[in-house]
Amino acid sequence: MTPPAQTTPQALRDIAAAHPHEPALIDGAIRLTWADLLDQVRVAARALIARGIVTGDRVAMWAPNTHHWVVAALAAHSVGAALVPLNTRYVAAEAADVLARVDAAALFVAGPFLGRDRAAELLDKVPDLGIGTVVVIPVESDAPVTTTPNAEPAEVTPGRDADPRTPQVTLSWDELLAQAATVPEAVGEQRAGEVSPDDIADILFTSGTTGRSKGTLVAHRQALGVVRGWVECSTLRADDRYLIIPPFFHNFGYKAGILACLVTGATIVPQATFDVPAALALIESERITVLTGPPTIYQTVLEHPQRAERDLSSLRVAVTGAATVPVVLIERMREDLDFEVVITAYGLSESAGFGTMCRPDDDAVTIANTCGGPIADFELRLSEAGEVLLRGPNVMLGYLDDPEATAEAIDAEGWLHTGDIGVVDERGYLKITDRLKDMYITGGFNVYPAEIEQTLARLDGVAESAVIGVPDERMGEVGKAVVVRKAGSSLTEADVIAFATGELANFKVPRLVEFRDQLPYSAAGKVLKRELREEKS
Structure with a gap:
């Protein structure tokens, strides 16, 4: 018996060979068989090679669940790059911080969607991201996507020059794919075949008790190994049609969603919101x-x-x-x-x-x-x-x-x-x-109080704060900020929430604010959050 694939490029090729004409992805009018999906990934991978992406680079994704996300993610893997999914609820500053820390070589970012234009927000916040290729994904078809004047296909070779990420180029999805024509198909297949089971497949960010996010390094063999364990328990199979509501930037949507379908042949049906x-x-x-x-x-x-x-x-x-x-x-x-x-x-x-x-x-x-x-x-x-x-x-x-x-x-x-x-x-x-950590979960998202407390510390009028999760019928838990005002401050609940809304992703913003004269502390000088959680709200 042939051992299961240990890299996602090989897993895609195996499933396309086993189920070439079966549905792989349904996204509105877009309907792809597994053979079709493989073809699209091959094109996108050659386009990334044309843009100078090399093995070991990091390719970031800041976009909601669409077929573009699936194709781009698998294409990044096919060229040996590590995928870096960004939470779509991030504000521009949060996204820019992660992009800088991973030294991203390329970014796929959503255009106008649900009243936000993440591409515009990010480029306005940080005009020069130091990223060679920014690809704007068209999420809402009626929204025009603008690109920079230097977005025409460049004369490139499969690899990067010494200073690859200057100047920064912004491309539409179609403009990116057009650049695949400059790279032979054999080069794309060779790159996919060179991906090793021990190469980094993804870097997902999770906060620690210090409040500073940390990127977790996971290899291809590990990503596929855990997914196969999940599939065995969930009984997912080739004839299933899988409505993937959890966001692709989360392990629930990406690994238990996209990759689970990849190893079984189940159909991916993404919902953007x-x-x-x-x-x-x-x-x-x-x-x-x-x-x-x-x-x-x-x-x-x-x-x-x-x-x-x-x-x-x-x-x-x-x-x-x-x-x-x-x-x-x-x-x-x-x-x-x-x-x-x-x-x-x-x-x-x-x-x-x-x-x-x-x-x-x-x-x-x-x-x-x-x-x-x-x-x-x-x-x-x-x-x-x-x-x-x-x-x-x-x-x-x-x-x-x-x-x-x-x-x-x-x-x-x-x-x-x-x-x-x-x-x-x-x-x-x-x-x-x-x-042990103070983390709480709201609507399926992990929230780390230290990050919120550090943010609130920058608000004029806040002397100190402690953030806890409190029960909520719909969301499971929501954030509650217990705030001690500075002397003479007239800070209100609305002021705290408005400030947090401007600095943090929506799921991190406290829904409740309570003002106190002081916080409960232990003899060691630590805030007794257990006492705060045990008290009636």
């Missing part, structure tokens, strides 16, 4: 079988008045997690939405996005109250303090340019210290009971 009526219509029209995401997605579907008007009988598989999952929700997903498979999962970027999962035959109480057992060759144990530790071949290679943080996260015996507190039952199933 979660819209319940549109999702219900897609489930009916495209006969969607797989729906994943945080619990709030299923809650809103169940409660929407149009649900009864749509035929949702095709639904088969649901995978959720990232927040507390009520038992009654699991029961309603099985009974009212008629899912055959409903499971929950646990993971973090440092473990390539995965760690443990429930199994399809687990009961509702187990699924709601545990994260299941280890997958993808992970070992699981608890430290003496009850911290969840993971070890195995798919623990990240390390943090980008941060050996000290890497050594703190992964001990000498190879155990990843997750920062979560849990218990493990007699079956080996994990239940998360608390967090």
Whole structure:
């Protein structure tokens, strides 16, 4: 038996050979078979080579879920570059910081979308990003995309000159693809074949308790290894049609979405933004079988008045997690939405996005109250303090340019210290009971209070602050900022929220603000956030 592919370029070629005429991607009017998708990726890869992208470069993606994202990501992998997904809720300053830290060689960025033009925001904030190629993805077809005067195809060779990223060139999607004509097909195939299982596939950013984001380095073999473990538990298969609502910049959308389809042949059906009526219509029209995401997605579907008007009988598989999952929700997903498979999962970027999962035959109480057992060759144990530790071949290679943080996260015996507190039952199933870190989860997104507190410290009138997550029926948790004003300050809740909105991605902005004369501190001088969380809001 032929061993499974250990790089995404090879996995794409294998699945295109096995299912050439089966649907690979459906995005509105765009309908691609696996053979079609491979052809488009090959063109985009040759275009990146024409732009001077070489093995080991970093290619960033700052755009919502569309077919362009899938093609660009797989093309970046095909030329040996590491993919750097950026959160679409970032403000320009946050995106620019990540781009500088990875020394991005190319950036795919969305044009006008939902009232924002990320390309314009970014180039206005940092006119010279130091990036040789900026590609503007057309998300809304009625919005014109402008390019710089020097966007015509350049005379290039497959490789970069000594100073490759000057001058910066902004291209439309079509202008980029046109440059593929300057690179022979054989050169593109050679580059794809040279990608190694140990080459970096992606760098996803996650914050630490210091508040400074850290990039997790994950190799191709690891990305595919964890995905195959996820696929085994979720029962994903070639005839599935997968509505991918979780954003592609997140492991849930990228690895448990795009890559899961890549290794099974399931059809990718991206949704650029979660819209319940549109999702219900897609489930009916495209006969969607797989729906994943945080619990709030299923809650809103169940409660929407149009649900009864749509035929949702095709639904088969649901995978959720990232927040507390009520038992009654699991029961309603099985009974009212008629899912055959409903499971929950646990993971973090440092473990390539995965760690443990429930199994399809687990009961509702187990699924709601545990994260299941280890997958993808992970070992699981608890430290003496009850911290969840993971070890195995798919623990990240390390943090980008941060050996000290890497050594703190992964001990000498190879155990990843997750920062979560849990218990493990007699079956080996994990239940998360608390967090060593102060991180909380809102709508499926991890939020790190230290980053918000550092931001609020720059607001005139704030003496100190502590941010915690508080329960929210729809989002799971939302942020609450407990603020101590400076003497004489008349700072209001609206002032705090407005300032945070201008400095942070929307999901990080506190929804509640409470003013106090002082914060509770321990004898060691640390804010007692547990006390703040235990108090009634």
